[in-house]
Amino acid sequence: MAALDRLDVKLLRKVQADSSLSLAELAAEVGLSSNACWKRLKRLGADGYIQRRVAILDRRKLGLGTTAFVLVRTDQHDDAWARTFADAIAGISEVVEFYRMSGEVDYLLKILCSGIEDYDRIYKKIIRAVKLRDVSAFFAMEQIKFTTEVPLDCVEV
Structure with missing residues (x-):
C-alpha cells in the first residue's frame, strides 16, 4: 500500500464531499491532469482508501424521520x-x-x-x-x- 501524499488527501477530501464530480472536475480541483487523477483514483480504490461511492438520500423525504x-x-x-x-x-x-x-x-x-x-x-x-x-x-x-x-x-x- 503506497503512502498518501498531499494530492491524494486533497483528492480523497473532494471525492468524499461529492462523488458525482466528473474526472475533469476532480482533476481541476486538485491540480492534476485527468489521466493522473484517474490513476490516483484507481490506486486509492485498489489500496482500499475508497471503498465505494454512494448517493446520500434524504431519509425524511423517504418517511424515515x-x-x-x-x-x-x-x-x-x-x-x-x-x-x-x-x-x-x-x-x-x-x-x-x-x-x-x-x-x-x-x-x-x-x-x-x-x-x-x-x-x-x-x-x-x-x-x-x-x-x-x-x-x-x-x-x-x-x-x-x-x-x-x-x-x-x-x-x-
Missing part, C-alpha cells in the same frame, strides 16, 4: 451466539449502524424508522433473534450534525 439509538445488553458472549445475533441484525435493513461496545453496553444500534410504532416492529425482530438481557432505546430529538466524511486533517502526508 425517526432515529433510534438502541443499547443492547446480553449475558451471552460465545462465538456462536455473537454470529447468530450479528446475522440477525444484518438482516434488518432499518439498522444502519451496528457496533460491539466496551463497558456496560454490549452493542449499539442506530435505527432509522418512521416513528415509534415502526420502531416497535423492528424491536420485536431484534428480541426474537436471540436471548437478550436488556434493550433500551433513545430517540433523537434533533440531528445537529451529520456527515459521512472521514476527517482528513490528521492524516500524515
